[in-house]
Amino acid sequence: MTVITHARRKSNLAKMIDSAGGVSVGVALAAARANIEKKRAEAMEIVEAQVTALEAVPVPATPGEAPSRLEQAYHTATGVIDAAGPFELRDICQAAAGLCDLIDAAPAGGKFDWRIVTVHAQSLRLLLTLPPEAIEARVRVLDSLRQVVNRKTAQTG
């Protein structure tokens, strides 16, 4: 196969990064974290709304309806990760990512156990409700979900 190599020219980004002026990495990171932190309340409202939307995804009435419902659940779960991601809400992101993994691993046209969506929605609701200091309870919720993910991925390969 023919390979054409374009010698790399120094990008503008490369030229400017070491130019005079700028900010220290410590200051830049602190400013970025502070900017993001201002969005926490809004992010929590979005997470809450996405979990409500996930709970409301109707169980597919027919096999033909399943792909679009699964897609809807997948997008809602990615919406949770999008909003919760920068706020150290690791358990919530982990729960949502587990659901994404299972939906992604579902064989096309195959049967999907909808209880997986229900249990993830309930677990996300519980994680949102639990106080931050309820670490053991949070760990138990994630452990249960992990077992579901492991069992189901073993079944689907």
Added chain:
Amino acid sequence: MSDLGETLRDSAVINLAAAVTMVVDDSGFALDLTAQALLGFGIRTRYACRSAAEAIEILQDNPVDLLVVDCEMPDMDGYELVRWLRRSGLDPNTFVPVIMTAPHLRRSRVTEARDCGASFVITKPFSATTLLERIVWVARDSRPFLEVGDYFGPDRRFREMKPPGEERRASVIRKAQFEAARNETGARETQA
């Protein structure tokens, strides 16, 4: 393991204030979060686009220095956008550093993520540190661009500067484990 430890020490100074940056994300909130993080780094988002079509319109006439693109978007997704850009022949935008972000990477899209020509793909959740680390990494990335069959983008083999973050390449991990085991055996034999 990255080579960025020294670059990202707290007292190191970076200057990205003049970077013309475009962020593309169909989620307004996710776009805002990325823009806020970039602002903390001293980067003002010049172009905030909610769709690939909007981004293409701007990229055709305006050079950018950094592109941050969401992978999954309705209609034209981020992979298609980056693939288009690399093949667009728009100089200098064709060669612009591109960081792609995704809340979840579908198994069926892993190949697409590798082959679309992005400089880096990061999955969420990621911290401000991770984002800055990747930006600094793509800024210093000296890999040549290759045209191989359908692929146009940075050389996917890392020869000089290793990628930032934890090593995930199975062959490298296996080699490291093998060498660690061999060293351990050697040390035990020397003691005996």
